[in-house]
Amino acid sequence: MNRLLIIGPPGAGKGTQAVKIAEKLNIPAISTGDIFRKNIKEETELGKEAKGYIDEGNLVPDSVTNRMVRARLAEEDCTDGFLLDGYPRNVAQVSELDDILTDMGQEIGQVLLLVADNEELVQRLLGRAAEQGRSDDNEEVIRHRLKVYEEETAPLVAIYSERGLVTSIDGLGEIDEVTTRIMDALK
């Protein structure tokens, strides 16, 4: 059963690849960032809670994020697998995801780690800023998001490596090349 996580720094291509891989595997791609952005656009209570954190490049509080992910994973389309993009993002969220999956009688199958160097990441995100104008894609906030990744999310690699779940993927090169690398790396 495909229960996959994709992790990596901002701009590594998580969202880009998650959609493509999930489509090939016929499972839902669940992006916490996308869910937050949709709620911000629709001005829901969740969106109002998340907006300030996202605009500054900080993580949204775990209480908000965990509740949202638990509800999403309980939906019927996740029964046969899912690809989680952007969650978990800190050590506390790892524990919460363990609890959620235990409650569902499931476990993580594989963790895909997308790797790219910082300057490439900044260039990609500035490129997206020019095209899409996302509120957290300006250079100051991008550099802060990279710092938050190093402090909060990078430690997850060791945790999941100890469980034998991590596969590193080179995130550089054409988008389709990276997709092929990921498909070849799936167990």
Ligand code: B4P
């Ligand atoms: P995300 O939406 O996850 O944003 P991201 O880290 O920038 O990744 P994204 O998936 O959008 O970009 P990608 O690398 O695909 O998070 C945004 C914010 O939401 C966070 O800062 C936080 O505030 C909040 N949040 C989300 N999850 C949370 C959680 N669990 N807990 C708390 N807070 C949370 O792509 C970037 C750019 O690179 C794109 O323009 C793309 O076209 C380009 N690109 C991708 N692959 C490429 C390639 N191979 N070559 C060239 N360009 C490429």
